[in-house]
Amino acid sequence: MIGATPRPRIGAPWLALAAGAALVTALPPLSWLPLLPLGLSLAYLVWNAADAAPRPGRRRFLVGWAFGVGHFAAGLYWVSYAFLVDAETYGWMIPFALAGLGAGLGLFTGLAFWLAGLAPAAAPLRWLAFAAAWTGVEWLRGWALTGFPWNSLGTAWAPFPAFAQPAAWIGMYGLAWLTVLAATAPAAGRLGAFGLRRGTLRGTALAAALVAAWGVGGAARLPAEPMPTQPGVALRLVQPNIPQSLKWDPIARRDNLYEQVLLSRAPGWETATHVIWSETAATWPVDGPDDALMRNLVGPAAPPGGWLITGAPRQTPQGAPLKIWNSIVALSAAGEIGAVYDKAHLVPFGEYVPFAGILPVAKLTHGRVDFSPGPGVETERLPGTPPYSPLVCYEVIFPAAVADRRDRPDWLLNVTNDAWFGLSAGPHQHFASATLRAVEEGLPLVRAANTGISAVVDPYGRIVARLDLGRRGVLDAPLPRPLPPTRFAAWGNLSALALAAGALVCGILLRGGLRRRP
Numbered sequence: 001m002i003g004a005t006p007r008p009r010i011g012a013p014w015l016a017l018a019a020g021a022a023l024v025t026a027l028p029p030l031s032w033l034p035l036l037p038l039g040l041s042l043a044y045l046v047w048n049a050a051d052a053a054p055r056p057g058r059r060r061f062l063v064g065w066a067f068g069v070g071h072f073a074a075g076l077y078w079v080s081y082a083f084l085v086d087a088e089t090y091g092w093m094i095p096f097a098l099a100g101l102g103a104g105l106g107l108f109t110g111l112a113f114w115l116a117g118l119a120p121a122a123a124p125l126r127w128l129a130f131a132a133a134w135t136g137v138e139w140l141r142g143w144a145l146t147g148f149p150w151n152s153l154g155t156a157w158a159p160f161p162a163f164a165q166p167a168a169w170i171g172m173y174g175l176a177w178l179t180v181l182a183a184t185a186p187a188a189g190r191l192g193a194f195g196l197r198r199g200t201l202r203g204t205a206l207a208a209a210l211v212a213a214w215g216v217g218g219a220a221r222l223p224a225e226p227m228p229t230q231p232g233v234a235l236r237l238v239q240p241n242i243p244q245s246l247k248w249d250p251i252a253r254r255d256n257l258y259e260q261v262l263l264s265r266a267p268g269w270e271t272a273t274h275v276i277w278s279e280t281a282a283t284w285p286v287d288g289p290d291d292a293l294m295r296n297l298v299g300p301a302a303p304p305g306g307w308l309i310t311g312a313p314r315q316t317p318q319g320a321p322l323k324i325w326n327s328i329v330a331l332s333a334a335g336e337i338g339a340v341y342d343k344a345h346l347v348p349f350g351e352y353v354p355f356a357g358i359l360p361v362a363k364l365t366h367g368r369v370d371f372s373p374g375p376g377v378e379t380e381r382l383p384g385t386p387p388y389s390p391l392v393c394y395e396v397i398f399p400a401a402v403a404d405r406r407d408r409p410d411w412l413l414n415v416t417n418d419a420w421f422g423l424s425a426g427p428h429q430h431f432a433s434a435t436l437r438a439v440e441e442g443l444p445l446v447r448a449a450n451t452g453i454s455a456v457v458d459p460y461g462r463i464v465a466r467l468d469l470g471r472r473g474v475l476d477a478p479l480p481r482p483l484p485p486t487r488f489a490a491w492g493n494l495s496a497l498a499l500a501a502g503a504l505v506c507g508i509l510l511r512g513g514l515r516r517r518p
Contacts, residue, residue, distance in 0.1 A: 012046070013046070013062050013063050013065075013066035014066065015042060015046050016042075016043050016046045016047070016063045016064070016066040016067040016070070017066040017067065017069060017070040018042075018070060019038075019039045019040070019042040019043045019046070019067060019070065020039070020043065020066070020067040020068060020069065020070030020071030020072075020074070020109075021070035021071065021073070021074040022035055022038065022039045022070075023035060023036070023039035023040065023043075023071055024071060024074045024075040024151075026039065026156050027075065027151055027153075027155060027156050027425075027429060027432070028155065028156075028158065028159055028425070028428040028429055028431070028432040029425055029428035029429075030425075031156065031159055033156065036153075036156065036179060036182075036183040037182070037183040037184075037185075037186055037207065039183075040179075040180060040183035040184050040187075041183060041184055041186050041187035042187075043063075043067050044130060044184040044187040044188065045187050045190070045191075046063050046067075047060055047063050047064065047113050047116070047117070047130070048126070048187075048191055050063055050117070051117075056117065057114055057117060060113045060114050060116070060117040061110040061111070061113060061114040062110070063110075063113055064106075064109045064110035064111070064112055064113025064114065065103075065106040065107060065109065065110035065113075066106070067106070067109050067113070068102070068105055068106030068107070068108060068109030068110060069102040069103060069106040070102075071106075071109065071151075072101055072102045072105040072106060072151070073098055073099070073101065073102030075150075075151045075425075075429075076098070076101050076102075076150070076151070076426075077098065077424070077425075078421045078422070078424035078425055078426035079097055079098065079101065079421070079426070080094045080097065080098060081420065081421045081422045081424055081426070082350070082364055082420040082421060083097065083364070085244045085245055085364075085420065090364065093361070105141070105148070108137050108138075108140065108141045109137070111137050111140075112133045112134050112136070112137035112138075113133070115129075115133040115136070115137070116129045116130040116132075116133035116134075119504070120508065120511070122511055123188060123191050123192040123193035124188075124193045124194070124507060124511070125504070125507050125508060125511060126188070126191075126193070127181075127184060127185070127188035127193045128181075128503055128504045128507045129504055130180065130184060130188075131177050131180040131181045131184070131500060131503075132177070132500040132501060132503065132504045134153075134176065134177070134180045135173050135174075135176055135177040135180070135496060135497065135500040136497060136500065136501075138152055138153070138173050138176050139173050139493055139496070139497060142173075142398065142399065142493075146345070146348060147345075147398060149172070149397055149398060149399065149433075150394075150397060150429065150433070151429055152172050152173065152175075152176050152433070153175070153176040153179045153180065154167070154171075154172035154173060154174070154175030154176040154179065154436065155172065155429065155432040155433050155436060156179065157175055157179075158431075158432035158433070158435040158436050158461065159432065159435075161218070161222060161439075161460055161461045161462050162215050162218035162219040162222060163211075163214060163215050163218055164218065164435070164436060164439050164461045165217070165218030165219075165221045165222065165439065165460070165461075166178065166214065166217075166218065167436050167439040167440045167461075167488065168221070168439055168440060168442060168486040168487065168488055169486070169487045169488060169495060170488065170495050170496045170499055171399050171400065171436075171440050171488045171492070171493055171495065171496050172399045172433070172436050172440065172496075173399065173493055173496040173497070174495060174496035174499060174500075175436075176496075177496060177499065177500045178210070178214060181210065182207040182210045182211050182214075183207070185203040185204070185206045185207040185210070186200055186203040186204045186207060187203070188203055189201070189202045189203020189204065189206070190203065194206065221460070222460055222462075223460075226458070226464070226480075227444070227458040227459065227460065227462075227464075227480040227481060228480070228481045229478035229479055229480055229481060230386050230410070230478070230479040230480070230481055232273065232384065233273055233274065233384075233385070233386065233478065233479040234271055234272045234273045234274070234476070234478065235272065235273075235274050235276060235446060235456065235475075235476065235477050235478070235479055236264065236268070236269065236272040236274070236275045236276070236303070236474055236475070236476050237276050237446070237447075237448045237454045237455075237456070237467070237474065237475040237476075237477070238260055238263050238264050238275065238276065238277050238278070238281070238301075238448065238474050239278070239448070239449055239450065239451060239452075239454045239467050239471065239472060239473060239474070239475065240256065240259055240260050240263060240278075240281070240450060240451075240472060241419075241450070241451040241470065241471060241472035242256050242259075242419065242450055242451070243419060244417075244419040244420050247280075247283065247366075247417075247419065247450070248283060248366040253283050253284075256283070257282065257283070257297055257298065258297075260277060260281055260298075260301065261297070261298065261300055261301045263472075263473070263474055264277075264300075264301035264308070264474070265300065265301065266474055268474075268476055269303055270303065270304065271303075272303040272306060272476070273303060273305075273306040273307070273384065273385075274303070274306055274307050274308075274309060274385065275301050275302060275303055275306070275307070275308045275309070276308075276309045276310075276413070276415070276446065276448040277301070277308065277309070277310035277311060277415070277448060278310075278311055278415050278416060278417055278448045278449050278450040278454075279311035279326070279392055279393050279415045279416050279417040279449075279450065280311045280312060280313060280326065280417060280450075281310045281311050281312070281415075281450065282294065282298050282310050282311070282312040282329075283312075283313070283366075284312070284313070285312060285313055285314050285315055286298060286310070286312050286329055286331065287312070287314055287327075287329050287337050287340055288314070288315070288317060289317065290317070290318060292335070295331060295335040296335065298310065298331065299331060299332075299333055299334070299335045300333070302331055302332055302333040303333070304333060305333075305384075306332075306333075306384070307330050307331065307332060307338060307382055307384075307385065308330070308331045308332075308333075309328060309329075309330045309331075309413065309415075310328070310329055310331070310415075311326070311327070311328055311329075311392065311415040311417075312327055312328075312329050313325065313326060313327065314327045314329070314340070314342065322369055323369075323372045324367070324369055324371055324372065325342040325343065325371060325372055325374060326342070326343040326346070326351060326371050326392055326393075327340060327341060327342045327343065327374075327392075328340070328341045328390045328392060328413070328415055330380070330382055338382045338383070339380040339381070339382055339390075341374065341378065341380060341390040341392075342372075342373070342374025342375070343371070343373070343374055343392035343393070343395060344373050344374040344375060344376045344377065344395070345373070345394070345395045345398065345401075346371055346373050347393070347394060349361070349363060349364060350363060350364050350365055351363060351365055351370065351371040352370035352371055353370060364420075377389060377391075377401060377402065377403065377404050378390075378404060378407075379403075379404050379407040379408070379409045380409075386409075386410035386411060386479065387407075387409045387410050388409050388410065388411045388412070388413045388446075389402060389403045389404065389409040389411070389412050389413065389443075390413050390415075391412060391413065391414045391415075392414075392415060392416070393414075393415070393416045393417065394416075394430070395414075396412070396414040396416075396430075396433065396434040396437055396445075396447075397430070397433040397434070399436070399437070399440060399488075399492070399493055400440075400488070400492035400493050402437050402441065403441050403443065403489070405489065405490075408485060408489070409443065409482075410443070410444075410481070410482045411443055411444045411445070411446060411479060411480075411482065412437060412438065412441065412443050412444070412445045412446065413446050413448075414434055414445060414446070414447045414448075415447075415448050415449075416430065416447065416448075416449045416450070416452055417449065417450040417451075417452070418430060418449055418450070418451060418452030418453075418469070419450050419451045419452070423469060423470050427449070427451075427452040427453055427469050428453070428469070430452065430453075431447070431452065431453040431455070434447055434457075435457050435461050435463075436461065438457045438458070438459055438460075438461050439459070439460065439461040440486065440488045440489070441459070441485075441486060441488070441489050442459045442482060442483035442484065442485060442486040442489060443459050443482045443483075444456065444457060444458050444459050444464075444479060444480040444481070444482060445457040446479065451469060451470060451471075451472075452469060453466065453467070453468060453469055454466070454467040454475050455467070455475070456475070456477040456478075456479070456480070458480040459480060459481075459482055459483045460483075464477055464478070464480060465477035
């Protein structure tokens, strides 16, 4: 009809963009889980409609890229807060950072949608291929170009321990695979994957059955009683809630240090065995031969006969070429250095600038010298302390890269400073990913934040004690014991990739067998 408004086509990429943005609300802190099937099923229908395009492969990639742009631009909005700490210097970079993150990370979802389209045309196989491609590309995103596995769909289940339990076998990426299978089943049913009659209803029923079995199986793994604790270990986590704008202020730095010592020595300090401070809680080096004054300042926070474990920068001795590290240092009350760990997985543009000779920008963190990486994951040992794996900030978000398999620790220690990101979704997303590391490895997680979420999490992903975002105080808690090594601890991410690929191969073989039957 002349003058009529054209109806939007289901294959329009803007629908995928909206679906990707809506899907963020299913992740912490909102955890609106019904948005998982709504967002992913809509994306699945738009992806399938690309078959009718003149160049379907190109169209599928465009749809996936649009979905990723919406998902990552909306999900990582909080990155802009870091540029506002020194808005005069870095504020102009906000639109470029958000657009670059959305467009760049969207290439991974575009690749997943394109790969899934290579599967045979049969509707059940396309459904399996979509989930398998998503899983493989999420894994790729976790290590390509130093890796950024933030906001995997698997983290949607971190706040719900029963549903997080499969991570002990298949990890975060395996949880993402299960999520995509269940959330796209209604759309796949609509397209005939489970029979043409009442296909949507069948797909919805299949999704409900999968999620129910998943939850019941996970709940069966959870013991009714709390996890036993390590004898002779009493933790005190200090969360000073220092604004990032004051953390490195020349006048406030020393006062910040005193404040953390006073918090550490609040009533109950005498019974603690380990006082744990956050990332760069000591803003001066404390481990070098010329740092005795700083050790004397922070030493009073160490409990009698115990240890202060703190984040602190380290640097080369005077006279040597200057190098700095973002580190975790263990100090006794007498100022003795018990252990030192240097962060290995650095944040691009936060702790160093890639292609520094070409890009006319400086790193966001204090100082103009880029941080140097440490040697990698290791297990530390202190007298009177179960062996632990130290992790600084976002090192904890990388599955299968948080514990030494050859020298298994008894717990994970994560120090962080999420004050960069204010009262936003970022610290909640960070904590959700950290929680899954405990389930994957079967190890308790101890997390001390300047502000963010400080917590002790048992090896089932259950929160033992917690101090929420934006609060100032101390958190006293025991240290849960570890579980025996999980299947994930032995196989790592290979288990999820093999499961997704195996399901797809079985579907192809089953289809071939059915076609040969008379």
